[in-house]
Amino acid sequence: MLLLLAAACVVAFVLLLYMVSPLISPKPLKLPGAHVVVTGGSSGIGKCVAIECYKQGAFITLIARNESKLLQTKKEIEKYSVNDKQVVLCISVDVSKDYGHVESVLKQAQEKLGPVDMLINCAGTSTTGKFEDLEVSCFERLMAVNYLGSVYASHAVIATMKERRMGRIVFVSSQAGQVGLFGYTAYSPTKFALRGLAEALQMEVKPYNIYVTVAYPPDTDTPGFAEEIKTKPLETKLISEASSVCQAEQVARVIVKDAIQGNFNSFMGSDGYMLSVLTSGMSPVTAITEGLQQVVCMGIFRIIGLFYLGSFDSIVRRCMIQREKSESTDKTK
Numbered sequence: 070m071l072l073l074l075a076a077a078c079v080v081a082f083v084l085l086l087y088m089v090s091p092l093i094s095p096k097p098l099k100l101p102g103a104h105v106v107v108t109g110g111s112s113g114i115g116k117c118v119a120i121e122c123y124k125q126g127a128f129i130t131l132i133a134r135n136e137s138k139l140l141q142t143k144k145e146i147e148k149y150s151v152n153d154k155q156v157v158l159c160i161s162v163d164v165s166k167d168y169g170h171v172e173s174v175l176k177q178a179q180e181k182l183g184p185v186d187m188l189i190n191c192a193g194t195s196t197t198g199k200f201e202d203l204e205v206s207c208f209e210r211l212m213a214v215n216y217l218g219s220v221y222a223s224h225a226v227i228a229t230m231k232e233r234r235m236g237r238i239v240f241v242s243s244q245a246g247q248v249g250l251f252g253y254t255a256y257s258p259t260k261f262a263l264r265g266l267a268e269a270l271q272m273e274v275k276p277y278n279i280y281v282t283v284a285y286p287p288d289t290d291t292p293g294f295a296e297e298i299k300t301k302p303l304e305t306k307l308i309s310e311a312s313s314v315c316q317a318e319q320v321a322r323v324i325v326k327d328a329i330q331g332n333f334n335s336f337m338g339s340d341g342y343m344l345s346v347l348t349s350g351m352s353p354v355t356a357i358t359e360g361l362q363q364v365v366c367m368g369i370f371r372i373i374g375l376f377y378l379g380s381f382d383s384i385v386r387r388c389m390i391q392r393e394k395s396e397s398t399d400k401t402k
């Protein structure tokens with residue numbers, strides 16, 4: 070009897086889940102004919118995101134500073150056209166400098182290609198090093214580009230999206246925006262900031278059928294990453310080995326898929342999954358099953374996470390001892 074009751078409860082619960090899930094899950098965005106703006110679209114992840122959207126029939130606006138890189142990328146993207154109406158527009162602007170300028174170029178882009186359906190904030194840069202070795206200007210610069218750059222572009226398109234009651238905004242954060250690690254004192258806070266912005270903004274714009282996505286890519290093989298690795302402290306390199314290096318095409322595919330579906334969280338790989346569950350906090354869910362998984366897995370992932378943290382601490386300690394040894398032998402020479 071009791072067993073029957075329990076079974077009935079389970080069935081009722083599952084039915085309830087199915088009933089409420091359409092309330093939570095957004096309708097997918099249709100990319101064919103849509104206008105997609107990609108900041109940082111001339112290189113790395115942004116370029117691959119632009120190609121992925123173009124392949125699916127979107128019109129693209131690329132935003133970055135270097136004009137020749139933009140034009141070269143435009144040519145590269147155009148090879149993937151799926152119809153002869155598609156356009157790739159290039160805009161050279163620094164997203165971190167003057168809001169008025171960013172606003173006016175986005176207005177021009179909308180006059181040419183129509184209102185923005187999806188904005189992907191991918192322009193960003195990274196500098197690693199020990200806290201005391203990084204100049205304070207570096208903290209200011211990274212916050213300006215990675216955080217304020219995303220604020221400016223999003224601010225410039227949100228009013229039209231609200232009027233049209235549709236749209237997608239993507240913030241490209243990082244796994245370093247979910248956990249603070251050795252060497253990332255200047256970079257991590259800029260990526261954590263995007264998460265706070267995204268949560269608050271999502272709550273404001275959800276009734277207008279606008280969905281916000283935060284992507285947390287791991288180390289990804291891009292020109293930016295190649296630059297970063299030149300000055301990376303040994304500790305940061307060793308710690309980062311906990312998560313493998315991804316290809317930009319692969320990362321872009323996941324970001325575009327999640328953005329189309331309106332998922333708040335976008336991650337890749339098993340460590341990406343664990344980090345996202347662990348750091349889900351008060352972030353919104355876009356499927357009931359997502360919430361359930363978080364409830365069930367949080368505790369066990371915390372235990373796994375503590376082991377990771379322990380191993381990171383021992384990497385840092387070993388490197389410190391090694392450094393001190395080599396410094397003292399240097400002195401005796």
Ligand SMILES: NC(=O)C1=CN([C@@H]2O[C@H](COP(=O)(O)OP(=O)(O)OC[C@H]3O[C@@H](n4cnc5c(N)ncnc54)[C@H](OP(=O)(O)O)[C@@H]3O)[C@@H](O)[C@H]2O)C=CC1
Binds near residue numbers: 134135195241286
């Ligand atoms: N690669 C990685 O390992 C990871 C990267 N990320 C994030 O993904 C994003 C892209 O990274 P990635 O592809 O490696 O970077 P790249 O350095 O390869 O590309 C960066 C792009 O952003 C543009 N950009 C940089 N600064 C500005 C600015 N001030 N105004 C306008 N455009 C700008 C660059 O063009 P230009 O210089 O001409 O302006 C370029 O198009 C970044 O936000 C990064 O933090 C997240 C996790 C991992």
Ligand SMILES: CCCCCCCCCCCCCCCC(=O)[C@@H](N)CO
Binds near residue numbers: 312343
């Ligand atoms: C249970 C929990 C598992 C935890 C696993 C933790 C693994 C952390 C590795 C993080 C690597 C940092 C990526 C930064 C990438 C980035 O943004 C820069 N490359 C930008 O250029």
